[in-house]
Amino acid sequence: MQPLAKMEKKEDKTLHVAMFPWLAMGHLLPFLNISKLLAQKGHKVSFISTPRNIDRLPKLPPNLSSSITFVSLPLPPFPNLPPSSESSMDVPYINQQSLKSAFDLLQQPLTEFLRRSSPDWITYDYASHWLPAVATELGIKKAFFSLFNASALCFMGPPSSLIEDARTTPEDFTMVPPWIPFESDIVFRYHEVTRYVQKTEEDVTGVSDSVRFGYSISESDAVFVRSCPKFEPEWFGLLRDLYQKPVFPTGFLPPIPEDHDDDGAATWVCIKEWLDKQRVNSVVYVSLGTEASLPREELAELALGLEKSKVPFFWALRNEPARSGSLIPDGFEERVEGQGMVHVGWVPQVKILRHESVGGFLTHCGWNSVVEGLGFGRVPIFLPVLNEQGLNTRLLHGKGIGIEVPRNERDGSFDSDSVACSVRLAMIDDAGNSKRTNAKLMKGLFGNKDESIHYVDELVDYMRSKGSSHVSHVG
Structure with missing residues (x-):
């Protein structure tokens, strides 16, 4: 016994x-x-x-x-x-x-x-x-x-x-x-x-x-x-x-959004107020993670590409006190005032991705961000920066999920036109319909x-x- x-x-x-x-x-x-x-x-x-x-x-x-x-x-x-x-x-x-x-x-x-x-x-x-x-x-x-x-x-x-x-x-x-x-x-x-x-x-x-x-x-x-x-x-x-x-x-x-979690409540109130004014699925959320930095000239091309796309965007830019001066081109925020919002520092990423006005996610393709974005059916636009992010990009691209910003194979450089075209393809153009459909289908898997x-x-x-x-x- x-x-x-x-x-x-x-x-x-x-x-x-x-x-x-x-x-x-x-x-x-x-x-x-x-x-x-x-x-x-x-x-x-x-x-x-x-x-x-x-x-x-x-x-x-x-x-x-x-x-x-x-x-x-x-x-x-x-x-x-x-x-x-x-x-x-x-x-x-x-x-x-x-x-x-x-x-x-x-x-x-x-x-x-x-x-x-x-x-x-x-x-x-x-x-x-x-x-x-x-x-x-x-x-x-x-x-x-x-x-x-x-x-x-x-x-x-x-x-x-x-x-x-x-x-x-x-x-x-x-x-x-x-x-x-x-x-x-x-x-x-x-x-x-x-x-x-x-x-x-x-x-x-x-x-x-x-x-x-x-x-x-x-x-x-x-x-x-x-x-x-x-x-x-x-x-x-x-x-x-x-x-x-x-x-x-x-x-x-x-992630399990916690209703009782009030960390960063004031930041979220300000962001939500802006998102609430946008049309459903119209905004591309831009965040390249907390670890790596793009060179200043690439940040400038990314900014100009978002501006050229004419697509509403919310850009979470990491705070880097060691780098002097503004990280984005002079006059950028004034020019895109009616189109986009730039926030320097921490943001509640899950709450942003969950918001109904967000339709796309320009991401470094870290696995955590991939899971969060696809868990809400957001179309990924890939700009891999380091670690295994390039491998994640190839995996998802091979399954017909998301759009990769075209770059120079040797040095990784890209221009504002390639950013603008990628964002428009993901968010607006008819040619991106299948990408939007596939991302929504992934919600049932990644958000399960x-x-x-x-x-x-x-x-x-x-x-x-x-x-x-x-x-x-x-x-």
Whole structure:
């Protein structure tokens, strides 16, 4: 009778899951979304990050506040990092590796917390390559949660290739790798590789991203991926072959707009007032993320292209105090006063995309923004800037979703006419009808909260079945 009793107990077991995301809002928010789904099912979550990042997160709904505990670990100071820099949005792109080195110094306080609290599982991000060994030593099960989709992970390759850092030239990244057995056009363009590789060479601190990914994947017990097989069937199949371990989709984890969340309320009131005056589906929302900056001359071409398009736009421009003077051409805001609105600094992106006047989204094509935009059926206009954004652009373009701004293959430059034509094609021209239709169809997939709940149920079943291997809770 004892095995049966044990089995029943395991099925009813409340899990304690620790979450440890990388220090970027595009990573913190999906980790929080999956935490909320686990908490809704009665599980206990310890969400671990730095004080300032925890403060930036939306407030928890009252019914979940007792199930999710925020664990604040101060980020140790590190050369090249200004004080109070705790997120990728606080740090110039050339200093991102310094942020990762400071993040690595959280190993000791995190280990102490895990030893004290003995969670059943820890779910972690690509940057904490040292964490799986710590978890193994403490008898805690470990899952790598990828906020990159399955096709991007396949392009990166098997863990052994990542750890070897085998690809050394920009050209290596512009070709389909040998481990992809079917036809694919998911590759980087030359400029997508070279532009930012050159910048980060100024700051070569610590371990490469490739090695971080390699160990995070290879030493995990399971891999969770923020996508689903309905969208990328062949890529999920290949990923399981490449990793030789359990790979689970989480669904897209669309954001849950919280009605009680009043963060940035005054900013939203001002934006909403402007959006309310626009026609349904008429506005293109423009945002290129919180990490990278376009060169000043490209920002000028983007501004002039929006003006030439004659399409209403709302442009969220990141605040960069280090760059002197206005980021946009003189007289631009005055000229487009009746057409567009420019806002410098943070904006409530989900609320903007949700607004009925917004029809399109000119985006850097970070996966988080893709999910948010397509979750509301907004037509994407792609202007990839860094990281895996070029791969995401190829994936979506191959499925007939969205329009890419034409650019010079070698240096990535573009002009105002290419911006204007792309915006008009996405928003107005008859030739863009199929793109608008496809984007609306995607709403049913990317915005499907029930599907994420179903996938998280499968994760919970798996996590319960594996349990944790720590012998006893020291107390």
